[in-house]
Amino acid sequence: MTRLAVPKTYKLYIGGKFPRSESGRVYEVVSKRGDFIANAAKASRKDARDAVVAARAAISGWAGSTAYNRGQVLYRIAELLEGRRAQFIDEIVQSEGLNAAAASAQVNEAIDRWVWYAGWADKYVQVAGNANPVAGPYFNISVPEPTGVVAIVAPQGAGSLVGFVSAIAPALVAGNTVVVIANETMPLSAISLSEVLATSDVPGGVVNVLTGSPAEIAPWLAGHADVNALDLVGAGALDWVDLQIIAADTLKRVFPPENGPDAATPSLDRITGFTETKTVWHTKALI
Amino acid sequence: MTISTQLATRERTLSLLGGEATDANLRRYLHGIPGIDAVGLEQRAAALGTRSIKTTSKARAIDTIIGLIDLTTLEGADTPGKVRSLVAKALTPDPGDPECPRVAAVCVYGDMVPYAVAALGAAHSAGTDEGVNVAAVATAFPSGRASLAVKLADTADAVAAGADEIDMVIDRGAFLSGRYGQVFDEIVAVKSACVRPDGSVAHLKVILETGELNTYDNVRRASWLAILAGGDFIKTSTGKVSPAATLPVTLSMLEVVRDWHRLTGEKIGVKPAGGIRTSKDAIKYLVTVAETVGEEWLVPSLFRFGASSLLNDVLLQRQKLTTGRYSGPDYVTID
Numbered sequence: 001m002t003r004l005a006v007p008k009t010y011k012l013y014i015g016g017k018f019p020r021s022e023s024g025r026v027y028e029v030v031s032k033r034g035d036f037i038a039n040a041a042k043a044s045r046k047d048a049r050d051a052v053v054a055a056r057a058a059i060s061g062w063a064g065s066t067a068y069n070r071g072q073v074l075y076r077i078a079e080l081l082e083g084r085r086a087q088f089i090d091e092i093v094q095s096e097g098l099n100a101a102a103a104s105a106q107v108n109e110a111i112d113r114w115v116w117y118a119g120w121a122d123k124y125v126q127v128a129g130n131a132n133p134v135a136g137p138y139f140n141i142s143v144p145e146p147t148g149v150v151a152i153v154a155p156q157g158a159g160s161l162v163g164f165v166s167a168i169a170p171a172l173v174a175g176n177t178v179v180v181i182a183n184e185t186m187p188l189s190a191i192s193l194s195e196v197l198a199t200s201d202v203p204g205g206v207v208n209v210l211t212g213s214p215a216e217i218a219p220w221l222a223g224h225a226d227v228n229a230l231d232l233v234g235a236g237a238l239d240w241v242d243l244q245i246i247a248a249d250t251l252k253r254v255f256p257p258e259n260g261p262d263a264a265t266p267s268l269d270r271i272t273g274f275t276e277t278k279t280v281w282h283t284k285a286l287i
Numbered sequence: 288m289t290i291s292t293q294l295a296t297r298e299r300t301l302s303l304l305g306g307e308a309t310d311a312n313l314r315r316y317l318h319g320i321p322g323i324d325a326v327g328l329e330q331r332a333a334a335l336g337t338r339s340i341k342t343t344s345k346a347r348a349i350d351t352i353i354g355l356i357d358l359t360t361l362e363g364a365d366t367p368g369k370v371r372s373l374v375a376k377a378l379t380p381d382p383g384d385p386e387c388p389r390v391a392a393v394c395v396y397g398d399m400v401p402y403a404v405a406a407l408g409a410a411h412s413a414g415t416d417e418g419v420n421v422a423a424v425a426t427a428f429p430s431g432r433a434s435l436a437v438k439l440a441d442t443a444d445a446v447a448a449g450a451d452e453i454d455m456v457i458d459r460g461a462f463l464s465g466r467y468g469q470v471f472d473e474i475v476a477v478k479s480a481c482v483r484p485d486g487s488v489a490h491l492k493v494i495l496e497t498g499e500l501n502t503y504d505n506v507r508r509a510s511w512l513a514i515l516a517g518g519d520f521i522k523t524s525t526g527k528v529s530p531a532a533t534l535p536v537t538l539s540m541l542e543v544v545r546d547w548h549r550l551t552g553e554k555i556g557v558k559p560a561g562g563i564r565t566s567k568d569a570i571k572y573l574v575t576v577a578e579t580v581g582e583e584w585l586v587p588s589l590f591r592f593g594a595s596s597l598l599n600d601v602l603l604q605r606q607k608l609t610t611g612r613y614s615g616p617d618y619v620t621i622d
């Protein structure tokens with residue numbers, strides 16, 4: 001007996017839930033050769049708005065958790081990625097047209113990067129913070145704190161999983177929450193990763209994944225007054241100078257696009273880039 | 288409204304009831320009112336909530352909503368300072384945009400009225416149509432559990448301090464046990480306590496606390512009772528009981544107001560309060576008012592929103608419409 005395949009229609013990931021796009025739109029995800037793989041939701045500006053609301057609501061819980069706990073939660077995601085590696089390899093093979101070995105190498109790289117960032121959660125403050133010398137009987141201490149809601153345009157080229165992981169992981173380390181526009185033509189890795197996040201200990205709303213057109217959604221996020229930082233790492237093909245100008249109106253932190261195979265290489269700068277420095281004075285002693 | 292029209296209200300009520308406002312007469316009258324089709328009411332309210340209000344209509348709706356808001360703070364932790372900042376917000380809801388209209392009134396506890404009046408200064412309406420009103424909750428708000436003497440003293444106190452509007456609560460216990468005469472007499476007594484020595488009158492809003500009345504039929508009866516007794520406004524809730532204002536409940540009260548207008552030509556106001564937090568919700572109420580009693584009700588003297596957090600959401604929507612970009616909670620005040 002012949003069996004009908006069940007083509008999937010994926011949804012967005014906003015506030016820990018999987019809603020359809022408010023617009024009701026979907027688009028076809030096709031393989032390198034042009035074969036149909038699945039339907040993905042095509043997010044609208046209102047989905048982006050809802051995602052920012054969810055991300056804002058999630059900040060107090062995520063940034064308020066201890067650094068150690070955040071590291072554990074992030075590390076747990078790496079474990080879940082490891083458990084689902086067959087699915088990720090399969091999707092990368094389908095959508096990027098790689099062979100299984102190359103896809104496996106990409107999944108390994110993504111997991112390694114995730115573990116690397118998870119380890120920084122309770123360490124970056126020691127490196128980025130400082131006890132400043134002052135001319136008086138005071139402690140003067142600077143500590144980095146999360147900036148808030150970070151909007152990210154994920155890398156749009158090959159390496160759909162590793163690019164997505166490299167874009168969101170550093171922002172999460174410090175306690176920021178994230179609204180990310182996934183790879184438009186190869187969104188499957190991002191969608192599967194949101195399924196991983198939904199079953200992990202990451203609170204709903206900490207990561208919000210929008211699939212669809214970055215050209216359509218990014219300007220709304222760049223202009224959104226409730227977004228604190230804008231990572232344009234995957235926005236090289238967009239009119240990203242305009243996005244920077246729009247973002248400057250509301251004093252956002254902005255990361256420029258990066259292209260090529262070295263895009264979004266793990267670095268401490270990507271963590272500290274999404275932080276604000278708080279400096280406190282405290283008397284040394286009362287004599 | 289003067290004392291003579293108040294007397295006329297009483298005469299008319301007595302002729303409608305066909306006798307004195309006793310429990311028996313009121314019961315005969317209120318229970319003679321046709322019952323409510325609850326399913327139909329909810330369906331009607333849901334249908335009215337589906338209208339799509341966009342662009343210029345939305346801009347107009349938002350400015351209308353701001354002009355209809357009773358900006359409220361009713362917390363045990365209220366201080367004169369908090370009331371002053373509330374008044375500042377009432378006068379300039381959006382400091383970044385001088386075109387933004389003022390709210391209709393500030394609503395505070397009775398002991399905070401002097402501070403609200405002082406903070407408003409020349410912007411206080413004080414009986415005129417211009418400026419911002421001061422509304423005070425009275426009669427042992429929110430429970431209403433006090434003797435009539437205490438309730439009247441509470442009211443007289445707020446009126447003497449300069450309140451333009453009194454939000455009273457009915458005795459829900461008495462209403463639910465069928466002592467309609469007692470509820471009626473209390474409203475009449477509070478109404479007379481709203482009169483100042485110079486003959487001017489504070490408007491009386493009667494809070495039905497629909498969340499405690501259990502059925503739509505009771506809401507309809509309580510609405511009729513409050514109007515018969517001379518209330519200028521009927522208000523859904525105190526905001527302290529859940530559920531507070533809902534669209535079907537407000538719709539049923541608007542229907543009473545419409546019927547009363549047809550019967551007597553008199554226009555009674557309606558104030559949904561509590562639980563209206565988004566401009567989207569508020570717009571549904573505007574549609575319901577316009578479709579039930581008509582657009583002429585969308586003025587501060589006949590319709591109000593009792594709300595505290597609604598204003599911020601409306602301001603965010605307003606900023607989105609003016610700038611074309613989404614705004615955030617950093618751009619409105621923290622209340």
